[in-house]
Amino acid sequence: SSKGYSYETLVETANFLLSRTSVRPRIGVICGSGMGSYWKEGSLAENITDPECIPYEEIPNFPVSTVEGHHGRLVFGKLEGVPVVAMQGRFHYYEGYPLWKCCLPVRVMKLIGVQTLIATNAAGGLNPNYKVGDLMIVRDHINMMGFAGNNPLHGPNDERFGPRFPPMNKAYNLEYRKIAKEVAKEQGIDNIVREGVYTCLGGPNFETVAELNMLKMVGVDAVGMSTVHEVIIARHCDMKVFGLSLITNECVTSYDHDSEANHEEVLDVGRMRQDTLRQYVSRLVQRFASSDDAS
Numbered sequence: 001s002s003k004g005y006s007y008e009t010l011v012e013t014a015n016f017l018l019s020r021t022s023v024r025p026r027i028g029v030i031c032g033s034g035m036g037s038y039w040k041e042g043s044l045a046e047n048i049t050d051p052e053c054i055p056y057e058e059i060p061n062f063p064v065s066t067v068e069g070h071h072g073r074l075v076f077g078k079l080e081g082v083p084v085v086a087m088q089g090r091f092h093y094y095e096g097y098p099l100w101k102c103c104l105p106v107r108v109m110k111l112i113g114v115q116t117l118i119a120t121n122a123a124g125g126l127n128p129n130y131k132v133g134d135l136m137i138v139r140d141h142i143n144m145m146g147f148a149g150n151n152p153l154h155g156p157n158d159e160r161f162g163p164r165f166p167p168m169n170k171a172y173n174l175e176y177r178k179i180a181k182e183v184a185k186e187q188g189i190d191n192i193v194r195e196g197v198y199t200c201l202g203g204p205n206f207e208t209v210a211e212l213n214m215l216k217m218v219g220v221d222a223v224g225m226s227t228v229h230e231v232i233i234a235r236h237c238d239m240k241v242f243g244l245s246l247i248t249n250e251c252v253t254s255y256d257h258d259s260e261a262n263h264e265e266v267l268d269v270g271r272m273r274q275d276t277l278r279q280y281v282s283r284l285v286q287r288f289a290s291s292d293d294a295s
C-alpha cells in the first residue's frame with residue numbers, strides 16, 4: 001500500500017532482529033557505494049568485531065537489494081568498541097521501491113534502540129572545487145523529490161514515530177560535523193574532505209547538463225540517488241544524523257564534454273577509497289559515541 005507498514009509490523013521486524021542477535025546497536029550505518037554495499041572484502045563491515053550477519057531475505061518485511069553487487073545484509077557487532085548495525089546494501093527508489101520502503105530499515109533501527117544514523121553514499125561532484133575521490137560531509141540537503149510531493153512521510157502519520165510536521169532545519173548534527181572535521185585532520189585527509197549540500201534525484205538515469213546547471217544554480221554541491229529520504233525518516237523519529245558522500249565523478253555542466261557518468265567508475269572510486277573510508281567512519285563512530293556519552 002502507498003501508506004507503508006504499520007508501527008506493529010515494524011515492531012515485528014525489530015523483535016525478530018532482537019531475537020537473532022544480542023548486540024544492541026546505538027549507531028546505524030548505511031553503507032553506500034565504496035562502503036561495502038558492492039563487495040564484502042575491504043568494506044566497513046570488515047572492521048566490525050564479532051560480526052553477526054543477517055541477510056535481508058531472512059528479515060520479515062525487508063525488501064531485497066536488486067542493484068548489481070549490493071550485498072543485502074545487516075551486520076551487527078562492534079566498531080571501535082561501539083555496538084553498531086551496518087546496512088550492507090541499501091534500497092533505492094530507482095529499483096522500484098516506494099520511498100517509505102527504502103527507509104524501512106531506518107525505522108527498524110530506531111525500534112531496536114539506534115539513536116544515531118550515519119548515511120554514506122556515492123555522489124557526483126557538482127561544486128567545481130571538488131575532485132573525484134573527495135569526501136563531502138553533508139551540511140544540508142535539498143529534497144528535490146519532495147518538491148514533487150514524493151516524500152517518505154506521505155500519508156497518515158503515526159505519532160509513535162514522530163510528529164506530523166517535523167522540522168528539518170537541523171537535520172545534520174552540528175557537533176558531529178565539527179568532530180568529522182577534527183578527525184579528518186587527525187587522519188591526515190583534511191585535504192580531500194569537504195562540506196556541502198547534497199540532493200537526491202530519483203534516477204536511475206544520470207542527470208542532463210541542463211539539470212546539473214540548474215542544481216548548481218540552486219547551491220547543490222553533490223548529487224545522488226539516496227540518503228535524503230532516509231535522513232527525513234531518521235529525523236522524524238528523533239535520531240541524530242551524519243551524512244558523508246564519496247565523490248565518484250565530476251558532474252559535466254558544459255555541452256562540449258563527451259565523458260559520461262557511469263556505474264563502473266562509481267565502483268572503481270569506491271574501491272580506491274575504501275580503506276580511507278573504513279578508517280574514517282570507524283573513528284567517527286567512536287568519537288560520536290563518546291561525544292554523546294559526554295553530553
Ligand SMILES: Nc1nc2ncn(CCNC(CO)CO)c2c(=O)[nH]1
Pocket residue numbers: 067092122123124125206207223224225248249251261262263266
Ligand atoms: N552525476 C552523478 N554521479 C554519481 N555518482 C554516484 N551517484 C549516485 C548514484 N549511484 C547509482 C549509480 O552508480 C547506484 O546507486 C551519482 C549520481 O547520482 N549522479
